Amino acid sequence: MDLKEKLVSSFLAFEDRVDVDTFVHGIRSEAIKTFETEGFPSKKNEAWKYTSLNSILKHDYSVFPKQENQIDYNDVKKYFIHEIDTYNLVFIDGKFASHLSQTTHDGIDVCLMSSALNKPKYRLVIENYFNKVAGKDSVTSLNTAFAQEGAYIHIPKNKLVNKPIQIINFSTGSEAALMQQPRNLIVVDENSHVQIIERHQSLTDNPVLTNSVTEIFGNKRAIVDYYKIQNDNQNASLIDNTFINQKKESHVSVHTFSFGGKLTRNNLNFYQNGERIDSTMNGITIIGDKQHVDHSTLVHHIEPNCESHQDYKGIYGGNSTGVFNGKVVVNKEAQKTNAFQANNNILLDDKATINTKPQLEIFADDVKCSHGCTIGQLDESAMFYLRSRGIPEKEAKALLMYAFANNVLESVKITEIKKRINKLIATKLGVNIGFDL
Amino acid sequence: MTKYTEDDLREELKTKEYEYGFYTDIESDTFPIGLNEDVVRAISKKKNEPQWMTDWRLEAFRIWKEMEEPEWANVKYTKPDFQAISYYSAPNSKPKYDSLDEVDPELLATFEKLGISIDEQKKLANVAMDVVVDSVSVATTFKKTLSEKGIIFMSISEAIQEHPELVKKYLGTIVPQKDNFYAALNSAVFSDGSFCYIPKGVRCPMELSTYFRINQAGTGQFERTLVIADEGSYVSYLEGCTAPSRDENQLHAAVVELIALDDAEIKYSTVQNWFPGNAEGKGGVYNFVTKRGLCEKNAKISWTQVETGSAVTWKYPSCILKGDNSVGEFYSIAVTNNHQQADTGTKMIHLGKNTKSTIISKGISAGKSQNSYRGLVQINSRAENARNFSQCDSLLMGNECGAHTFPYIEAKNKSAMIEHEATTSKIGEDQIFYCNQRGIDTEKAIALIVNGFSKDVLNKLPMEFAVEAQKLLEISLEGSVG
Numbered sequence: 001m002d003l004k005e006k007l008v009s010s011f012l013a014f015e016d017r018v019d020v021d022t023f024v025h026g027i028r029s030e031a032i033k034t035f036e037t038e039g040f041p042s043k044k045n046e047a048w049k050y051t052s053l054n055s056i057l058k059h060d061y062s063v064f065p066k067q068e069n070q071i072d073y074n075d076v077k078k079y080f081i082h083e084i085d086t087y088n089l090v091f092i093d094g095k096f097a098s099h100l101s102q103t104t105h106d107g108i109d110v111c112l113m114s115s116a117l118n119k120p121k122y123r124l125v126i127e128n129y130f131n132k133v134a135g136k137d138s139v140t141s142l143n144t145a146f147a148q149e150g151a152y153i154h155i156p157k158n159k160l161v162n163k164p165i166q167i168i169n170f171s172t173g174s175e176a177a178l179m180q181q182p183r184n185l186i187v188v189d190e191n192s193h194v195q196i197i198e199r200h201q202s203l204t205d206n207p208v209l210t211n212s213v214t215e216i217f218g219n220k221r222a223i224v225d226y227y228k229i230q231n232d233n234q235n236a237s238l239i240d241n242t243f244i245n246q247k248k249e250s251h252v253s254v255h256t257f258s259f260g261g262k263l264t265r266n267n268l269n270f271y272q273n274g275e276r277i278d279s280t281m282n283g284i285t286i287i288g289d290k291q292h293v294d295h296s297t298l299v300h301h302i303e304p305n306c307e308s309h310q311d312y313k314g315i316y317g318g319n320s321t322g323v324f325n326g327k328v329v330v331n332k333e334a335q336k337t338n339a340f341q342a343n344n345n346i347l348l349d350d351k352a353t354i355n356t357k358p359q360l361e362i363f364a365d366d367v368k369c370s371h372g373c374t375i376g377q378l379d380e381s382a383m384f385y386l387r388s389r390g391i392p393e394k395e396a397k398a399l400l401m402y403a404f405a406n407n408v409l410e411s412v413k414i415t416e417i418k419k420r421i422n423k424l425i426a427t428k429l430g431v432n433i434g435f436d437l
Numbered sequence: 438m439t440k441y442t443e444d445d446l447r448e449e450l451k452t453k454e455y456e457y458g459f460y461t462d463i464e465s466d467t468f469p470i471g472l473n474e475d476v477v478r479a480i481s482k483k484k485n486e487p488q489w490m491t492d493w494r495l496e497a498f499r500i501w502k503e504m505e506e507p508e509w510a511n512v513k514y515t516k517p518d519f520q521a522i523s524y525y526s527a528p529n530s531k532p533k534y535d536s537l538d539e540v541d542p543e544l545l546a547t548f549e550k551l552g553i554s555i556d557e558q559k560k561l562a563n564v565a566m567d568v569v570v571d572s573v574s575v576a577t578t579f580k581k582t583l584s585e586k587g588i589i590f591m592s593i594s595e596a597i598q599e600h601p602e603l604v605k606k607y608l609g610t611i612v613p614q615k616d617n618f619y620a621a622l623n624s625a626v627f628s629d630g631s632f633c634y635i636p637k638g639v640r641c642p643m644e645l646s647t648y649f650r651i652n653q654a655g656t657g658q659f660e661r662t663l664v665i666a667d668e669g670s671y672v673s674y675l676e677g678c679t680a681p682s683r684d685e686n687q688l689h690a691a692v693v694e695l696i697a698l699d700d701a702e703i704k705y706s707t708v709q710n711w712f713p714g715n716a717e718g719k720g721g722v723y724n725f726v727t728k729r730g731l732c733e734k735n736a737k738i739s740w741t742q743v744e745t746g747s748a749v750t751w752k753y754p755s756c757i758l759k760g761d762n763s764v765g766e767f768y769s770i771a772v773t774n775n776h777q778q779a780d781t782g783t784k785m786i787h788l789g790k791n792t793k794s795t796i797i798s799k800g801i802s803a804g805k806s807q808n809s810y811r812g813l814v815q816i817n818s819r820a821e822n823a824r825n826f827s828q829c830d831s832l833l834m835g836n837e838c839g840a841h842t843f844p845y846i847e848a849k850n851k852s853a854m855i856e857h858e859a860t861t862s863k864i865g866e867d868q869i870f871y872c873n874q875r876g877i878d879t880e881k882a883i884a885l886i887v888n889g890f891s892k893d894v895l896n897k898l899p900m901e902f903a904v905e906a907q908k909l910l911e912i913s914l915e916g917s918v919g
Contacts, residue, residue: 046509050847332836347851350818356846358857365833365863375816375848375855 003057003179004039008032010063011145018148024117027131031144038138047137050323050355051294056237056263059207061179063146065093069172071203073100079168079201084416086197087165089151093172094180096149100168109154110165113183116152125154129187133215133245133271140241140267143213147183150212155192155222164195164414169212171236173204184214188222188250195225195414202236213241218250220274225253225413231260231424234291241267248274255412256283257421258293259428265294270308272299272334277306282408284421286401286428288318296325301334301364310341313405319351324358326371332363341371346378346404398431470523474498477625480524484594484629487601497614497624504618510780511809511841514749517688517723524626524659582642588672589634590645593661596632603634607665611694611729611757619690619725619751623659627692630661635670635701644899646675660691666701666736673704673899687712687722689747695730695738699760702737703730706898707754710746713777716804721748721777728752734760734789741897744771744779753811755784758792758820765794768894773806773838782812782843787820787853796827797893802838809841816853823850829859832890 011032018025040057041048069092080088087110090100096112103111109122116122131147134140151167171178188194202208218224230238238261244252258264270279285293299308314322324343345354358371378400386396402425412418426432468476477498481491506516583590589600597604614624635641666672676693689711697703705728714721724747730738740754756765767783785794794814802808808831816823831840842859864886872882888895895903 335836345848347848347853350851352851353847353849355848356857358842358844358859360831360842360859360861361839362831362833362841362861363836363839365836365838367833367861367863369861371842371857371859373844373846373855373857375846375853377851377854 003061004035006061007063007142008036013064014146014148019118022117023123023127024130024147028145028147031141034136034141035138035145038141041138047296047325050321050325050357051263051265051292053263056207056209059177059209061177061207061209062175063179065095065175065178067174068095069093069174071097071100071170071172076100076170076201076203079170079199081164081166081197081414081416081420084414085163087163089165089167091149091169091182093170093174093178094149094182097170108156108159108161109152111152113150113152113185114148116185117148122152122154125187126185129215129217130185131215133217133243133269134213135241135243135267135269139211139239140213140243143181143183143211143241146181147213150183151186152184153186153194153196155188155194157189157191159189159192161192161194164197167196167198169200169210171202171206171208171210173202173206173208175206177207177209179209179211182210182212184212186214186216186224188216188218188224190220190222193223195227197227197229197414197417199229200232200236200238202233205233205235208232208236209239210237211239211241214243216242216244216252218244218246218252220248220250222247222250222252224251226255227412227414227417228254228256228266229417229420229424230256230258230264233260234262234289236261237263239265239267242269244268244270244279246270246272246274246277246279249276250274251278251280253280253282253411255408256281256295257424258283258285258295259287259424261291261293263292263294265296267296269298270300272302272306272308275303275305277303279306279308280411281308281310281312282411283312283314284405284408284425285312285314285316285322286405286425287316287320287322289320290318291320292323293320294323294325296323298327298329299339301328301330301337301339303331303333304335304337306334307338308340310343311408312343313408314343314345314354315348315401315404316345316352316354317348319349319353321352322354322356324354324356324373326357327359327361328369328371330360330362330364330367330369335364335366337364337367337369339367339369343371343373344404345373345375346401347375348377394429395431398426398429401425401429468523471520472498472522472524472626476524480626480628484597486594486597489601489605490597493609493614494625497621498626500615501618501621501625504615504621506618510751511807511811511843512749512751512778512780514723514778519622522688524628586639586642587636588639588641589632591632593627593630593632593663596663600632600634603665604632604663607694607696608663609694611696611731612692612727617727620692620727623661623690623692623727627659627661630663630691632662633664633672633674635666635672637667638669639667640670641672644673644675658687658689658691660689662691662693663696664694664703664705665696666698666703668698669700671702674706675899676705676707689722689724689726691726691728693726693728693754695728697730697732697736697738697763699734700736701733702739704739704741704899705730705754706741708743708745708898709750712748713746713775714748716775722746723748724750724752726752728754729757730755730765731757732760732763732765732792735762736760737764737766739766739768739897740783741768741894742770742781743894743898744769744781747779748777750777750779750781752781753783755786756794757786757788758794758823759788761789762791763789764792767794767796767798768897769798770801770891770894771799771808771810772801773803773808775804775806777804777806779807780809780811782810784813785815785825787814787816787823787825790819790821791823792820793824794826796825796829798827798829799891799894800829800831800840801834801887801890802831802840803834805837807839807841809843810859811843811845813845814847814855814857815845816848816850816855818849820850821852823853825853825855825857827855827857829857830890831859831861832887833861833863
């Protein structure tokens with residue numbers, strides 16, 4: 001039985017465990033129908049032209065883990081940004097782990113999707129926001145169909161959240177192969193500000209497939225900083241779908257750091273429903289051996305006077321494959337739009353491949369839109385300069401690559417993350433230089 | 438003086454009628470409409486083709502029957518009914534003429550209206566014309582000068598008769614019959630086209646050019662061009678089209694194959710001005726063209742195109758950089774107005790070492806038109822030190838038009854250097870103001886800016902052609918240019 005059939009038939013079992021008479025369940029039933037008709041996307045689908053899911057769909061994933069698993073904080077401490085105080089939402093094999101988490105209902109809601117879906121007190125928010133911006137494509141629909149657990153974050157008006165929120169999904173490997181589908185909903189109301197860090201981590205070498213969907217609503221003048229750290233092990237694959245709906249004067253930025261995983265596909269979609277909105281998407285990708293990272297971004301400029309900035313840097317070694325598929329759509333009404341998109345890539349090995357497809361679809365005339373993309377290598381004269389000053393080849397290379405990725409790193413607002421990413425880059429490049437700040 | 442603003446220009450663009458829309462009544466020898474194997478055989482027979490050519494056409498027809506019309510392009514149109522088209526039409530007044538005096542005067546008048554009088558061309562310009570009116574070559578000039586050099590420049594039907602070995606060897610090698618839907622159709626029913634062979638080490642002393650016209654109502658035009666530049670040779674080939682006003686949609690599905698052997702260079706320039714349909718988007722030509730060139734070692738192919746016409750354009754002149762050190766270039770201006778739709782660009786396939794490609798594409802959209810750039814730059818794993826530079830700029834006039842870019846970049850070699858850059862903008866008020874301040878009126882200023890915007894590409898056109906190109910730009914983006 002292939003994975004699609006298995007998922008479709010597990011939906012019936014899933015219906016036995018959840019309350020089927022709810023608003024959300026109607027959405028779920030619709031979604032499973034979409035998935036059943038469309039199935040997993042193939043390379044014939046233009047949006048998936050360069051990313052084939054075949055290699056990761058062949059495993060016999062268990063859809064619901066059989067047992068609850070515990071992990072000791074000290075074993076996984078290194079995956080937390082533990083140097084600073086944070087709210088934590090930790091999930092182990094898709095189940096909420098209360099002993100590792102720190103939730104709150106004090107003025108803001110940082111809690112669980114499962115309780116938000118069931119408790120009447122959250123009904124209004126769920127009905128207003130749940131699945132309102134998420135796409136109707138087949139992988140997102142698949143997640144919607146099984147949407148049950150994940151992070152639920154609601155920041156009411158005029159709140160400055162005093163510490164960042166971490167969302168961490170662990171998989172323990174107690175199953176031979178596991179498929180998880182976390183579903184996050186983040187609603188940030190007028191004038192509020194929040195910082196969120198998201199991470200997926202597998203603790204053994206058993207294959208894991210995560211199909212995650214996050215919906216973010218940035219209401220009037222809201223500020224949201226979102227960091228995705230993707231440094232999973234070689235058998236873990238991630239399809240990350242993020243949908244962001246922005247209102248007037250809001251600022252939302254998403255940073256994606258992709259260093260690990262077997263196959264990572266980031267679908268990042270911004271919809272600008274208001275004037276004077278600012279959207280930022282930045283990314284650093286450093287991968288090697290047989291890894292595959294695909295960044296697929298969409299910015300839809302719907303109203304006038306908005307801006308969007310994209311800056312993706314990629315360094316590809318071994319026989320890795322990188323894909324960048326960035327799309328900017330400017331509606332006829334969206335005059336005075338400024339949209340910038342840059343995608344710079346370095347290929348380190350002959351077997352590494354990069355496919356990039358930056359697209360502009362523009363229907364308004366008074367706009368400034370540009371995109372640029374480059375593919376190249378490390379500058380030989382710069383290498384020579386460093387080496388003639390006594391810096392060994394490996395370190396010299398690392399320095400140059402670090403410099404290459406630096407302007408994305410500079411835009412990270414949480415110092416601890418910056419340090420962490422610095423360390424990850426150093427490890428990834430196999431050097432031991434302190435890139436101190 | 439009332440101020441001439443961009444709005445006025447837009448208004449003028451909307452109302453400006455297609456100047457070259459007229460219809461010459463030449464008694465034609467037209468086939469009944471429809472397409473089947475018998476029609477393919479009949480076309481082949483009519484042209485007195487050898488058996489291998491008939492078989493080749495039939496093979497293409499069989500492939501075509503199995504294929505589906507492509508839908509991926511960013512254009513919307515009513516699909517042509519392939520059974521409602523006549524697949525062959527030839528002007529009646531054969532045979533060939535030695536001098537222009539013998540040519541049907543009505544036909545000459547047609548060319549005069551187009552401003553490309555053969556007399557004038559013959560006298561003033563150093564250009565040999567292989568004039569194609571409705572598919573069959575009527576007048577060929579300067580043939581003698583060319584034949585002295587060993588250059589073969591004739592219609593492809595003549596070439597099939599006179600040089601079957603060359604045609605057989607190269608036809609369909611770059612664009613095979615099964616390449617795509619329209620290429621297959623063309624292979625089955627192509628009526629005529631040009632054939633050009635430049636022998637080893639010969640530098641063609643003049644620009645070779647062909648003018649195409651769609652003339653007979655309801656006639657599909659299926660041109661086939663084959664240009665072969667043997668080792669170390671050079672040729673510059675020009676192609677230009679204007680078509681009369683028509684209400685029903687006409688289909689144009691041409692195939693152009695270029696072969697540049699070792700150290701050869703081919704420069705292929707096109708000015709395209711098929712009837713774009715009227716201001717309501719009614720009528721107009723469908724232009725679905727397959728153009729591709731192959732570069733062997735140290736060879737160079739350069740495509741230059743000025744696209745101003747056609748209701749729907751679907752065209753991607755490409756270069757396969759097979760040989761080491763080969764060079765591919767693509768320079769394009771695409772102007773769309775009213776309801777025109779253009780999906781055009783290029784493919785640069787780098788296979789050899791040290792291959793280089795340059796892409797400069799300028800899109801200007803006005804009215805309610807849609808203008809797309811779609812390009813592919815592919816660096817294969819063995820293409821060491823490949824280099825590509827692409828630049829796609831779009832200029833928007835009015836808020837009802839659209840500009841789109843779909844660049845595909847695939848690199849499989851670490852030594853590849855690829856740059857891609859795209860911008861979209863409109864004519865800035867500050868730019869107009871700057872010009873006004875210096876005593877240049879708005880109309881001139883717009884002309885100046887559009888000219889400047891297109892300059893990179895216009896500069897690449899051969900001198901003889903630049904005038905024609907300017908004329909066509911004038912029609913599309915009028916009042917101002919020139």
